[in-house]
Amino acid sequence: MPIGIIESLDHDARGIARPDGKTIFVEGALPGERVEFASYRVKSNYEIARVKRILRPSANRVPPRCPNFGSCGGCSMQHLDATAQLAAKQRVLENNLRFLGKTKAEQLFPAIYGSSWGYRQRARLSVWQRSDGKVLVGFHERKSSHVAKMTECPILPPHVSALIVPLRLLIARLSISQRLPQIEVAVGERVTVLVLRILAPLIPDDEALIRQFADTHGVVIYLQPKGPSSAYRFHPDAAPALSYTLPESGIEHFFAPTDFTQVNHAINRVLIRRALRLIDAQPGERIADLFCGLGNFTLPLARSGATVVGVEGNAELVQRAGENATANGLAETTQFAVANLFEATPESIAALGHFDKMLIDPPREGAIEVVKSLGDDAPRRIVYISCNPSTLARDTAVLVHQKNYRLRGAGVVNMFPHTSHVESIALFERG
Template structure:
C-alpha cells in the first residue's frame, strides 16, 4: 500500500510536488500543504506521475470546481484552487525559476495583476469528433492526457453566449454531410463580431451551406471556412458583410483588426492591463527610438508609437509584418513605425548592431524565449539602457534573465505575473531590466 505524502509545492503544470522513497512524485489535483494518497499512472526510476486519490488534509486554498467537466477536460488544471491562491502560486513559480534557472533575483516584485476568473477566454481551438458510441458529434477540448475529445456541454472559461453554443454546434455538425470530416472549430471573438472557423477536409454540399447560414443567423455569429492546412487559407463564408473582427486598446485610442486565425491574446481584458503595465515600465518618450521584438500585429508597437516614440517592430512572419503595417496605417501611426521581417531565433550581434542604436527595447517572445536576442546585445553603450521583457514561459524568461544580468551588465529591477489564464498553470509575466551604472 502506498503511504500518504505531503505536497510541498506546485510545478509548472499545476501538479502537486511531493517526495517519497527517493523519488519526486507529481500529483494532479493536489495542492501545497495537503496530505494525500495518490494513484500512479507513470513510473520512472527517479519520478512518478500520479492522480490524487484521497485528500486526507485539505489545503485552505481548496475550493469546489465550478465547471462540471473539470477533471476530465484538459482545458483547465487548477479550478480546485482558490483564484487568488493560483496567482500567488504562479508568482512563486516565477521567483523560483529566476532564482534556480537564471541565478538572479528581482529587486522589486510587482503586484500581481488579477482579472475576471470566468468567461475570459476569447480565443479557443475546439476539437471535433464524430463518436458513434457517444451518440454523435463531440465538440470541446481534449481530455486530460488523451487525444479523445471531452464530452462537453459547456465551458466556464469562455463567455456565456459562446459556452451555450457547444451543444448547438454538436447538433449542427452532426447534421452535415461531412460530419466526420470537420476536425476543428476555432473560436475568435472581437468587439463587434464572433467568428467560428470550421476546418473542413471536404467541400460542403448546398444543403450544408443552408444549415450553416441558418445557424449563423440564429446565433449571430460569422462562419469562416478553412479548407486547407494553413490557417491563412481561412476565408469568410457567411455573412460576408459582417463587422470587422478587431480588438481595441481604448487607453491608447487604438483599433486592432486581425484575421481569426492570427495570434492575439486569449484574454483581451488582461491584455489591456498588460499593455498598460509594459508601457509604464518602458516609459517611452517622444523622439526615442525603440525596438519591439516579436511584435506580432503591433500589440505593443502601436501603443508605444502613440506615446510619440519611433518604433521598429521585428517579427518572423511575413503575414504578421504586413498586418502590423496595415494596423499602423489604420491608426495613423505609419510615420513613426517600421516593421521588419526577421528570424529572431537566428540573429547575432552583428545583425543587432546593424539595426542601429535603440534607447529602449521590448521583447515579447513565444514559449521558446529570446536567447538569440539577448546574446546579440552588446555589452557596452550600444545596448539599450532599458528592456521590458514580456514572457509566457517563466523558465525561458529566467534563462534569458541570467544572460542579461550575468553576461550583459543589466540589473533585474522588477518582475511580476499577469494572470492571463485563470484556472490553468500558464504563467504570464513581465520583467524590467536596466543597464547597471558603469
Template sequence: MQDNIIDIKSLDMDARGVGHLANEDGSPGKVIFVEGALPGERVSFLTFKKKKNWEAARMTELHRASSMRVTPKCQHFDYCGGCSMQHLEPSAQVAMKQRVLEDNLWHISKVKAENVMRPMYGPTWGYRYRARLSVRHVAKKGTVLVGFHEKRSAFVADITDCKILPPHVAAMLVPLRGLIGALSIFDQVPQIEVAIGEEVTALVLRIMAPLTSADETLLKAFADQWTVQFWLQTKGPETAAPFYPLDKELYYTLPEFGVKMPFKPVDFTQVNHHINRVLVAKALNLLEVQRDDRVADLFCGLGNFTLPLATQGREVVGIEGSTSLTERALSNATANGLSAKTTFSTRNLFEVTPDDLVALGKFDRMLIDPPRDGAHALAQALAGLRATHPDLLPKRIVYVSCSPSTLARDAGILVHEAGYVLKKAGVVNMFPHTSHVESMAVFDLAV
C-alpha cells in the same frame, strides 16, 4: 498500479501536488506528482506512470484538505483538460505562479529581481476570447463531441458547458454538436477555432472535404441564429477565409491609446482581452518612453504594442519573422494614423546577430514579446553588442514572457553577459485556472 498515502509539500508547473515517498531510513525518497492534490494535504493516490526516480499519479482520496482548496465551478473539471487549477483558490493560483517565476529565475540563471511587482489581475471566469475546440464524431455514442481534450488523453471531453469561455460561446457547445452532426462531412471537421472581437464572434471550421449546398445552408442558418461569423479552413492557417456573413469585421480595441486592431481569427492575439489592455498599459508605463525616444518592438506581431508605443515615442520599429504579419501591422498603423511614426521590418529573430542589431541602429528602449521559445539569440546578440558597440545598447528593456523557463534563461544572459540589472519582475494572470504562467520583467542597463 499502487495505492498509497502521501503528504503534499508543493505544486509543480503543471499544478500537480508534489510529495516524496519515505526511504527506509526516513529520508525523502522517490518524487510523486499527484494530480488534484494541493500543498499541505494528505492524500491517497493511484500511480498511472512509473519511472525510476518519479511517479505520476492521481488523487483517489483526500484525508486532510488544504485551506486553499475550493469546489471547482465547472462540472467537467475532473476529466476535461481545459483547466488544471479550479480546485485552488484564485489568489493562491497567482501566488503559486509568482513562486514558479521566482524559482525559475533563480534556479536556472541565479537571477533575482530587485523588486517583485504586484500581480496583474483580470476576470476569473468567461475570459477566454480565443480557443481551439476539438471535434470528434464518436460512432459508439452516436454523437459529435465539441470541446477540449480529456486530461492525459487524445479523446475529446464530453462537455456541455465551459466556465472559462464567455457565456455566449459556452452556450453554443451543444448546438455546435448538432450542427456538425447534421453536415454531410460530419466526420471531416476535426477542429473549430473560436476568436471573439468587439462586434463579432468568429468560428473557423477546419474542413477536410468540400461542403455541399445543403451544408452551406445549415451554416448560414446557424450563423444567423447565434450571431456568429463562419470562416472555412481547408489546409493550413493561411487558407482560412470568411464564409458567412461577409459584412463583419473582427477587431479589438485599446481604448487608452485610441487604437483599433483588426485581426484574423487564426492570428495570434492574446486570449484574454481584458488583461491585454492592462498588459499593454503596464508595459508602456514600465518602459517610460520619452517623446524623443526611438523604440524597438521585437516579435511585434500585428502591432499590439507597436501602435500604442507610437503614440508616445519619436519612432517605433516593429520587427517580426513573417512578412505577411509586418505588412498587416503597417496596414493597422496606417488605419490608426500612426504610419509616420512606425517602421516594420521582417527578420528572423531566432537567428539575429550583433551585426544585425548594429545595422538597426540605436534604440533607447526595447520591448520583447517572444513566443514560448523565448529570445535566446536576441539576448546573446545584445551580449555581443556590449563587447563591440556598448553605446548601442538600449537603456531599458521590458520583456513580456509566456514561459518562465525561457525568460529565466534569457534573463541570465542579459544580466550576466549583456550588463543589465533585473529591476522588476512579476506575473500576469492571463490564464486563470490553468498552470500557464505569463510574466513581465524590466531590465536596466547597469551604470
C-alpha cells in the same frame, strides 16, 4: 494505499510529495494536504500519481465550477482559490529565475489579474464523432486525444459557451461530420467568428445548414480548407471586422480570425499599461518592439511620440501591423520589418540601428539569440514579456551575467486563469 504530505505545486499544477525521499507528482492535490494516492507511472527517481482520497484538505481548496474539471484538459487549477493560484505562479516564476537564471528580481511587481471566468476570447475547439454517431465539441481530455464530453465551458465567453451544444447538433447533420476536426473561435468587439476546418468539400445541404446556424446565432462563419492563410469568409457576406480596442491609447487593432492575438483582452489591456509605464517611452526616443505581431505594443508605444520599430517573422502580421498603424494615425512614428529573430546575430541586430529602449515579447521559445546578440550599443532599458518562465530565466541569465543588465523587477500576469500557464513581465536596466 500510500499516503503523502503535499509540499508544493510543480509547473503543471501537480502536488509534490516526498514520502521516503522519492518525489511523487500527485495530480489533483494541493500544498499542505495529506492525501492517499495511486501511482500510474513509476520511474527510478520519481512517480506520477492521482489523488484517491484527501485526508486533510487545504484551506485554499475550492469546489471546481466546471463539471468537466478533472477530465477536460482545458483547466488544471479550478480546485485552487484564485488568490492562491497567483501565489503559486509567482513562486514558479521566482524559482525559475533563482535556479535557472541564477538571479533574483530586485522588486516583485504586483500580479496582474482580472476575472477568472468567461475570459477566453480565442479558443481552438476540437471535434470528434464517436462510433455511435454522436459529435463532441470542446477541449481534449487530459493526456488524451479524445475530446471531453462537455456541454458548457465557463472560461469561454457565455455566448460562445452556449454554442457548444448547437455546434454538436450542426456538425452531426453535415455530410462531412467526420472531416471537420477543429473550430477556431475569435471574439472581437463587434463580432464573433467561427473558423471551421474542413477536410472535404461541402455539399449544398451543408452550406444551407451552416448559413442557417450563422444567422440563428449571430456569428460569422469562415471556412479553412488548408492552412491558416486559406481561411475565407463563408457567411454572411457583410459583417464587421474583427478587432479589439485599447481605450487608454485610443487604438483599435484589426485582425484576421487566424491571426495570433492575446486570448484575454481585459488582461492584455492591463499588461500594456504596465509595459508602457515600465518602458517610459519619451518623444524623440527610438524603441524596438521585437516579436511585434500585429503591433499590440508597437502602436501604444508610438502614442508617446517615440519612433517605434516593430520586427516580426510573420510577413502577414507585419502587413497587418502597418495597416493598423495607418488606420490609427501612427504611420509616421512606426516602422515595421520582417526578420527571423530566432536566427538573430550581432550583425542583424546592429543593422536595425541604435535603440534607446527595447520591448521583447517572444513565443514560448524565448529570445535567446536576440539577447546573445546585444552589443555595446544595447538599449539601456528592456521590458521582456514572457509566456514561459524557463526561457525567460535562461534569457535573464545572459542579460544579467553576460550583458551587464540588472533585473529591476518581475511579476506574473494571469492571462490564463485556472491553468498552470505562467505569463510574466520583467524589467531590465543596464549598468
